[in-house]
Amino acid sequence: MRYLKIALYILIAVLVALLAGFLWGRAGLSAIQAQLDDTRVRLDLAEGRADLLAARVDLFEVNFGRASQRLEAAKPVLRDAVTRLNGAGRDDAASRVNAVLTRLDRAQQQVGRLDQSANTGLGEAIALLEQAPAPSK
Numbered sequence: 148m149r150y151l152k153i154a155l156y157i158l159i160a161v162l163v164a165l166l167a168g169f170l171w172g173r174a175g176l177s178a179i180q181a182q183l184d185d186t187r188v189r190l191d192l193a194e195g196r197a198d199l200l201a202a203r204v205d206l207f208e209v210n211f212g213r214a215s216q217r218l219e220a221a222k223p224v225l226r227d228a229v230t231r232l233n234g235a236g237r238d239d240a241a242s243r244v245n246a247v248l249t250r251l252d253r254a255q256q257q258v259g260r261l262d263q264s265a266n267t268g269l270g271e272a273i274a275l276l277e278q279a280p281a282p283s284k
Contacts, residue, residue: 148196184231191228192244193249195221199251199273202258207268211258214265218255222248225276247272 198221205214210213225248250272257265 154241188228188231188235191224191231192276193226195225195244195247196276198224198268199276202254203266203273206258206263206269209263210263212284215255215258218251218258221251225251239270240279243275247276247279250275 157253198217201221202214202217205211205217229241229244229248232238232244233280250268254265254268257268
């Protein structure tokens, strides 16, 4: 009977230690998850901006095909940023990135018509993207 009590106490101690370890490990997870989400948004915005700038360089070089490819590559990245911003409750920044996507579509149509004025639209889109506030650090 005595060994049974000791085994029961040991089992309870192990379960308490496991529960404490689980709760301790879980305590900082929400802060880390928020930082990870902010970093992903910043990465998406930076990637989108890089694609837009590269497309603008391609337009300066009168390479409309490559510019169109770069604009097409920027769309999913910026849409991911909009999704993440909406998920974080940052509707103001999401609406600005949506406006960038609208300008991007318009610029891509101009590129399809071999119109150099797409460069102006891309400049406006890049300026608007830079106005989208960065997530909190």
